[in-house]
Amino acid sequence: MIRIIPRLAAAAAALLVCGLAYGQHIDPDILKAQAGTYLVAPEDGGAGCRMTLETGTAIGGYSLSGQDSCAKPLPALAESYAWNFDGNGGVVLIDALRKVLARFVENEGSPIKTEDRVPLLLIAAPDGVDRLPTFSSLAGTWTMQRPDGEKLCGVTLDGHVNADGNAPLSLSGDCAANVARLKFTVWHIEGFGLTLMGGDGSSLGFDMRADGNFDKTKDEGGKPLSLVRH
Template structure:
């Protein structure tokens, strides 16, 4: 069995923690919160596959589509015919005989990742993306700029990851004052999110686009900002 770490939507996690048991009717709002298309891909950047968790009833739970795309990259998942909540804050994938072939375990605050064997992540992904970005694939020079092309700073991402999971970065000497004052020194990637961090707790978070560049996360607020590969 492949076991995955999976972060549930907040509403689903809260209600499941109250004791929803496998096989019971699930509130439609929980289904809607969890349903959607996800990329399951190896952590090392190799090709993965997409599948869509749907809300229609199926044998053992709720329907899945797109799993045939897993036949080559992740064949163990191609047999999935339905999904369900397991009653313990997690999700399961089920084959036509009702056998559980994958278990996604909630682990708040951690990446959505397999617990045993080869490491895989499961994440909502930009359209057209079939693999996860890695430290090595992102290392190198980038430009921090506004959507209109106004350059704010040059950023070079290093590839030597420390024991804390962060890698070093360096800034060009001509950064705009509002960027320079953040004293950004390290970076970290989790799924499709990239965070630049300073020693005093300052940070900037970005989300990957389909073209491989990054836009500042909406949660950050403020003016739009992008990281574009040079």
């Protein structure tokens, strides 16, 4: 599963310790760590847009680009003029008058997102992808396989989410022994990361790629493995 590097927490700590406010100096390493191109998209799977958080200074914070791409999917964000750290581990987008258009709050182990009724996420995304996957969009039959095409197991993802925020899954009866022993029963989606989980604490994380299929996250180690939709 995609895991968020705690760089925002480091930025917040630096701001609080040094007593900095918007527009004042921030450690260049912290600034470079946060800068980059991100997808801003609704958590419910609606279309989003890409913005690049830059390191150059601007009124109220730091420069950004790409906001014009938000004109259709997220028109309010097309007015974004600059970005900044908010001093609490998050990021804000502001307009030319320094009005906050979006405040992305840090959530431990999860992508930063707004606290709106339908949250917006600020997240690194595969090239060409303009929206977040959802339980309903990923529901269906998948094959767990090696890069050479060797099939290890069939996986059926159910799209009905339970009270714990997970959804059921079922494995085919012909799974390889090393997969069957993990006894996966539920799955979870967080940003572009998908995790299969078993009742005994076993889990296996995957990261979405540009074609909509998933590769086992590098943090898992071991041999490469993919989830490919039928």
